Amino acid sequence: MKVLVTGAAGQLGRDVAERFAASGHEIVAASRQDLDISQRGQVLGVVGAVQPDTVVNCAAYTAVDACETDAERAYGVNAWAVRHLAEATRRFGGHLCHVSTDYVFSGEKAEPYHEWDRPDPRSVYGASKRAGEQEAGHDATVVRTSWLCGRHGTNMVGTVLRLAAEGGSLRFVSDQRGSPSFTPDVATVIERLCVDRRPGLYHVTNQGEASWYEFAREVMVAAGLDPERVEPITTAELVPPRAAPRPANSVLENRALALADIARPGDYRAPLARLVSELIN
Template sequence: MSMQVLVVGAAGQLGAEIVRACSGAGHAVTAVTRRELDVTKHADVLALVAAARPDAIVNCTAYNDVDGAEDQHAHALDVNAFAVRSLARAAHDAGATLVHYSTDFVFDGDGSEPYTEDDRPAPQSVYASSKLLGEWFAADAPSHYVLRVESLFGGQAARSSIDRIIDAILAGREARVFVDRVVSPTYVEDCAGATLELLRARPPVGLYHCVNSGHTTWYDLAREIARQAGIEATLVPVPVASVTLKARRPRFCALSNDKLRRAGVTMPTWQDAIRRYLDRRLGTAGSRG
């Protein structure tokens, strides 16, 4: 059934993909960028949503500068938390479903098994705390899906950390990669597909982990990219402890997709996602292993 979907943050990495996927699925999309709507302006949010009368609001806005947030508390909270409260209120008033995205950074990363939705968050940075608050505010919308994603890649601008690794490998440059940070990467195409499937199938509302299946260190991720690209890459393993970063990064951040799978959405493996993305970037579908 065709829906009226309002995508906010439509120019971002995920936002642009959500717009593309919604249009491709035949939904009527209202795509707004920061230019049309600053989500930190409460009254503007309420007015725009009331005028658009959406069935679903997909919030792709975020303040994602993890280190910058340590100096920009108010700004990070404004975008990642209080704006979500406005969107939840607007969704409530419009009778719309709110889809909101959060992050693996809500965990401290001291675990050793993939985190589930029942595991206790323990944010270690201003960014992480602001995103956790955003999750809580999103849940104020009577109908909501909060999807935790991680290490997003595959946006049109190709500016993610994974894109930087791919760029270095393809250019024959050395790539320095964390050897002891574990992640479950998320291909924007798969995240958009899962979002649409949730809006179609309507499993119970709530929090879902929405990453590609499996997990890897950044080093093994880079090795897999090089293997799939058929390139002998120069990879330099970097221990997290050897790098000084303003905000603490969680070390182990594998997320379990089991709840999403039980809801009927199976996420492809991260290796499969990398293969499809390399095919798209290199235009070599079907020619690599």
């Protein structure tokens, strides 16, 4: 296939492009500098020129707290831009795969969220990403993922290793739970969904769940460091407090992948160990 990856300079976008390229697909990797997806003319021009079989949209405005005071930009990138991508892929005969987030849920459910649970975002970021899912259309593949970590960009694993190197104790919240997910594993499933051209919504995360506190301890263990240096705090104790509310529970069940008989990404601890090894060696 010929694959256009938007947001290709980002954490997930780079691994998505690498995954497709490793399988022999022709890749056109577009960073924000190459393509501003919020501009309809640019999107129609690039998609028309490239004529991709698949467009994988990894571009997003992910500054969760900044979204609270810049809703126009959040909706412009996370929703309005998806409308342009959906229009362009339909016009030129391609298939759209759009990446979304666990923030579309309120976090009040006691059990993991599956694909048929009702979204109820509590932040501007979550609401704008939910709007993007709706703009993608019923023919698109929508992939929700969460707590992404990879070799590229800023993420929890790199943050913990940096803080650990500075010495002293580390404090992470123990009252927010999620599904730590690793970009190479998510990219592999995205490739499968796009090759099959499967429409609909899929939760794609590594298996297992943790609080940020528990996850930080796992990072320390993987790095051969003392996990007792990590201390639990509550969200209310964060200084400064965060502008955007976070879901207390954003664990995602991969129910649609199981029903489709598509292999789900494995337990998060194995790719965590690999990533830590890559970052410290």
